[in-house]
Amino acid sequence: MSNQNMPALPEPVVYPTSGIRCYSAGQMADYASAYAARRSEALRRERDSAMQWLGSANAELEKCADLLPGTYYMDPPDGGSVSVSEQLARMIARLEADKAELVEALKESIDLAWIEDSHAIQLDGTVVFSSNYDFSGIDGCRRQEFYGKYSAIIWPGSKWSAYCTYEGSMWFEKFDSAEEAKDACMRLLDRVLPEHPAMKARAVLANHGAAK
Known part of the structure; x- marks a missing residue:
């Protein structure tokens, strides 16, 4: 006192x-x-x-x-006497494990949006190449395409190039790798095609600090 x-x-x-x-x-x-x-x-x-x-x-x-989901995180067969804090710890551990798998699944879904060697997407008439340009990259099997309301193409050359049908956006021989070329297209599509499943997956990864 x-x-x-x-x-x-x-x-x-x-x-x-x-x-x-x-x-x-x-x-x-x-x-x-x-x-x-x-x-x-x-x-x-x-x-x-x-x-x-x-x-x-x-x-x-x-x-x-x-x-807590009922007795899911308790001990079989009768639940035992597992404390609430222990059940929450088990739930968090499972969520962390599931998160890693979910991140990989989302990244794979983004990769699967790109298809190799389909040649279904055409460049518009504003794209003009010089007469001595080597077309083996854009016409070859390493070319990759993305489908959507706005589509995209990437292809190899002396460096990787990218093209998106949105406003005829073009990055000619700007990138050292296919991943960089795809990322340029995807960053544009993040803005103009946010409802596409691949864009939604990218948004989830970005919000959780696991962007590709």
Whole structure:
């Protein structure tokens, strides 16, 4: 109990014959009674505060328990006595493992949006090559294509090139790898074709810090 909650001490009695200052039995009894009352009030407030905290903690625990899928993260065959915190730890561990698999699946779905050597997409009439251009890359089997409302093509040459049908966007011999060429197209399509499944997959990966 802090000093500020202590009852004030009474004025001591001064005995005239000896000059001694001391407290009478009545004063001490009154002081003890006042101290006990204040101490009881302080303990009551501490108890009420503790009960309020315990009620809040139990409410949070119930909310956590409600998030659990039944007995899924308990021990077979009867569930055992697995605590809520242990069940949550098991759930988080499973989600982390699933997250890695999901990330790989999303990346694969993006890769599968590109098809090799189909030659179904044509460049528009604004694309003109010089008469001595080597067409073996754009006409060959390493060419890759992306299909959608706006489509894209990448092909090798002295460097990789990329073309998107959106506004006839062209990156001629700008990239050192096919991945860089595809990424240039995909970044454009992220803006103009956000509802395509591959773009949605890229958005999920970007939002979770796992962009390709």
